[in-house]
Amino acid sequence: MTRILLIGGGHSHVVALRHLGRRKLAGLDIHLVSPDLTTSYSGLLPGHIAGHWTRHALEIPLPPLCRTAGATLHSTRVTSLDPVAQTVDLASGGTLSFDFASLDIGAIAEVPGPETLRTLGVPVKPLGPFADRWSAFVSQVETGKIQPHAAILGAGTAGVELALSMKYRLDELGLSRPVRVSLIERGTELLPGGNVSMRAQLQRELQRACVAIFTGETVADANESGLRLASREHVPAGFVALATGARPQAWLAGTGLTLHDGFVSVIRTLQTVSHPNVFACGDTAHLALDPRPKAGVFAVRQGAVLAEQIARLAINQPLAQYHPQKDYLKLVSLGRRRAIAEKWGITLNLPGLWALKRHIDLKFMDNS
Ligand SMILES: Cc1cc2nc3c(=O)[nH]c(=O)nc-3n(C[C@H](O)[C@H](O)[C@H](O)COP(=O)(O)OP(=O)(O)OC[C@H]3O[C@@H](n4cnc5c(N)ncnc54)[C@H](O)[C@@H]3O)c2cc1C
Known part of the structure; x- marks a missing residue:
């Protein structure tokens, strides 16, 4: 069995788990380490702050995702990672070993x-x-x-x-x-x-x-x-x-992974520049050849790529190359059930954009 250790239940790993749950791959022993049992979806946060969505509406529960993907959930946080020994230390005590690990621990303010x-x-x-x-x-x-x-x-x-x-x-x-x-x-x-x-x-x-x-x-x-x-x-x-x-978590500096401004440098496969057995995605990752802003849109896309890489690792196939989109549709909520949009330098302020944002966000949540 190949042990895959997913560190952090951020947007990328939520999407990766959804994909893995659908694919039901053999030969994998998947583990998720997350201090939280839910992930809060950022697209709905401003609407929640404005009072349009309940707190519950933002939350993506991790236990059912793990169950469907056949993953074991460890309800704690990782405090250090050794990519050579292939182990992580847990805040709850003890260590976990891995064949491949993926970091999706976000960024801190x-x-x-x-x-x-x-x-x-x-x-x-x-x-x-x-x-x-x-x-x-x-x-x-x-x-x-x-x-x-x-x-x-x-x-x-x-x-x-x-x-x-x-x-x-x-x-x-x-x-x-x-x-x-x-x-x-x-x-x-x-x-x-x-x-x-x-x-x-x-x-x-x-x-x-x-x-x-x-x-x-x-x-x-x-x-x-x-x-x-x-x-x-x-x-x-x-x-x-x-x-x-956004600032990186301090403990990454002690991992020996190649970092850029404290974030983990990755190549197009999402493997870290320094250690092919460790992947990184979402805000934690810095795409060395093609840097992108820290946005949930990229974290979500990278989650699907990570799931594909895990599937390929399971059958010893070469990994896929990730080419991030050049720009993305930014839908900015204006508080009062209105949103404005921007892509390719063009900004639109139309009544239907709030409904579009609502549709995109709820569709993402429905897939949990
Ligand atoms: C107000 C606001 C609105 C935003 N709106 C948008 C938007 O509309 N569109 C957009 O594209 N982006 C948006 N963003 C940006 C978006 O939130 C981030 O890019 C996105 O959350 C990144 O996801 P992630 O997968 O990197 O990690 P996150 O979703 O941040 O999750 C990281 C996870 O790692 C876990 N973790 C942390 N440390 C450890 C550890 N040591 N061990 C184990 N687990 C750990 C945490 O518990 C957390 O669950 C917004 C951000 C903010 C603040």
């Missing part, structure tokens, strides 16, 4: 600025705990224990989506107290490095929703009532979301 922000800020990743912290905040707002003031650090696509979703949710509470949502970006403009037309449309949408925008700003200090910016401006916030970029 970068936490910038002062120590006080590290304590008070809520990283958007992992998505599940972030959703829980937001729900707890909304409950406290509803009972009047806390002011309806929120701030988001980082005005990339995720930060803008969250700002619009949070504003919508707090507005919908119908409070007599004024709602304040602020979006703070270190760069001089929203969506740094993003599409110009998308930026202009999102800027209009933020203004329309009365989200306060601070660009070229960093946080100097934070306390329970809000943030003090480097410009000395005070931003009221009882909830501070950190959408400040």
Whole structure:
């Protein structure tokens, strides 16, 4: 039996398990190590924050996926990996050996600025705990224990989506107290490095929703009532979301795998550059020859490729080559059951796009 060890139950491994469940391959002993029993689907997260989807709606349960794929689920996290000894250490104690391993442990949020922000800020990743912290905040707002003031650090696509979703949710509470949502970006403009037309449309949408925008700003200090910016401006916030970029998990540095900015470098087969017995996919991976942004769209596609590679390993066939799409359809939710789309530099803002996003997201969930 060839032992395949899937490390992390992220978007890629969810898709790989779905494929493996359908193919029912012989000769494989598949294991999944995941600290969580569910994976939160990022496409539905902004809608959940806005109050359109329940927490349950975001969750993809891992045990049934493992059962169908014939995989053993280890409910713990991996703390180190030795690609030469072909073993991993588990947080619960003990080790697991493998013939082939695949890393899909996502990325963690970068936490910038002062120590006080590290304590008070809520990283958007992992998505599940972030959703829980937001729900707890909304409950406290509803009972009047806390002011309806929120701030988001980082005005990339995720930060803008969250700002619009949070504003919508707090507005919908119908409070007599004024709602304040602020979006703070270190760069001089929203969506740094993003599409110009998308930026202009999102800027209009933020203004329309009365989200306060601070660009070229960093946080100097934070306390329970809000943030003090480097410009000395005070931003009221009882909830501070950190959408400040993706950082790799620190323990990867001790694995001996070739890394790029801390992420695992892979070749077109999704095998790591340094060790062909270890694969990496999703946000954890850096496609050395053809780098792509860290987006769920790529993680999902790579999951299907990984399943194909596992099937080929089972019958000793050469592995497939992965050629990622050059661009992808970005559907950005605007909080108020509207979405805008961008692909190939063209931005569309049409009423039917929310329904399209809803259809794509629910179709993905239906396949769980
Ligand atoms: C607000 C927001 C909205 C987004 N919207 C979109 C969108 O609309 N479209 C899009 O394409 N992308 C979107 N993204 C990006 C998307 O979330 C990520 O690219 C995607 O989640 C990456 O999936 P992944 O498979 O790499 O890992 P993830 O889905 O992040 O999962 C990683 C998993 O690894 C597990 N894990 C972590 N450490 C360990 C360990 N040591 N051992 C074992 N398991 C471990 C975790 O429990 C987690 O389940 C959004 C991101 C955010 C923050």
